[in-house]
Amino acid sequence: MHNEPLAYRMRPETIDEIAGQEEIIGKKTALYKLIKNGHVPSMLLYGEPGIGKTSLAHAIAGTSDLPFISLNATVSGKKEVEQVVQEARITGKVLLFLDEIHRFNKLQQDTLLPHVESGSIVLIGATTENPYHDVNPAIRSRCGEIKQLTRLTADDLRGVLNRALHDADRGLGKQSIRITEEQLTRIAEGVNGDARRALNVLESVVIASDEENGETIVDDWLVDNLIERSGVFGDKKGSHFYNLLSALQKSIRGSDVNASIYYLAHLLESGDLVAVNRRLLVIAYEDIGLAAPHVGAHVLAATEAAVRLGMPEARIPLANAVIEMCLASKSNSAYKALDAAVAAIHRGQTGDIPHHLRDAHYSGAAELGHVGYKYPHDTPIGSFGGWTDQQYLPEKVDGTEFYKPVKAGDEVKLAAIYERMKEMKER
DSSP: OOOSOHHHHTSOSSGGGOOSOHHHHSTTSHHHHHHHTTOOOOEEEEOOTTSSHHHHHHHHHHHSOSOEEEEETTTOOHHHHHHHHHHHHHHSOEEEEEETGGGOOHHHHHHHHHHHHHTSEEEEEEESSOHHHHSOHHHHHTOSEEEEOOOOOHHHHHHHHHHHHHOTTTSSTTSOEEOOHHHHHHHHHHSTTOHHHHHHHHHHHHHHSEEETTEEEOOHHHHHHHHTTTTOOOOTTSHHHHHHHHHHHHHHHTTOHHHHHHHHHHHHHHTOHHHHHHHHHHHIIIIIGGGSTHHHHHHHHHHHHHHHHOTTTTHHHHHHHHHHHHHSOOOOHHHHHHHHHHHHHHTTOOOOOOGGGSOOOSTTTTTTTOOOOOOGGGSOOTTTOSOOOOOOSOGGGTTOOOOOOOOSTTHHHHHHHHHHHHHHHHO
16 A cells, blocks of 8 residues: 555656656657756756646656755755755765745855856756746856746646556556546546646545445546546736736737636636736726726726625626626727837936926916916817817927827727817818
């Protein structure tokens, strides 16, 4: 009887046993050839939990002849790093796997970096966070390879599950288990590409199943029960969370209702209602904007309702808001105009405010030349409303157009007014 979990026992022992990740460690990749020929470069492995970072590191160690040390940056200190350095001095070279490398502090880095640079320590760092954001540049610069792993496909996971079922030494091969291909597919498709979770579900299914005449028989309802919510991966304030927010915004911007609802569901299951509400409000003004200005008010009402209701009822107004935003006309002209003005200011285009626009509510303003302002409301309304032609921008930027109308939805009317005003100024 094994004491270790099935997922631990089935961890690949060499790079030839790695499931998926063909673009990173497949037999036709440079990294595979390097390792097979006895050279292991320092590298960073980046990706969500359960997609094989630790497994890949151990498989590389199993393929290499180098002494192997595994540490976790959340619990390791300067003492453990010095022990690795001492081992490298004794053996000449060691392979160090450092999990959660983004948590490494400066003191630990200063102890380790010279030896990584000299090659006496080959570093494989793993992180769930984007290394370009969360790993110190000194570490990154010494790692020639930064590899982003991807979630395994259902086919990859079926292979992992079948290997576990038939492996008599490390897996479940010594047991007689009746499990259908459909049930294995249900597990493979329900764990969101996570091999560790797939093996954990398989092990739980087998343990919870009844035996008949020495054979373990797996029932459909048990698989469904154990797979529930196993596809939810929440790392509040982590890289995956921000990737979900980004995917939600880009799906709304692209008017894909189904994708937007999917990412909203995943974010709400991950549990940060405040961040979701903030992003939806941003989208309403950044991506819908002047093409459908009423949407901003609707989204604000929906997010306020969501806060009052709390989960799970909060999902109802938010679903309404997301679908309305998806199907609304889109315009980013307003914030683009502001960004263009900010850029002009940063370039030094900051001429003097025209005298007639300056504050004149004090004695002496006239002596300073703050005169000549034409009050638009005193202008006969006519066909174009109360409007008068006078210079508003500083001389240095007069005539610059920051606003570029997007002729969509309600902004079509605004664009027409804008064009008429330009024509009247040019007369």
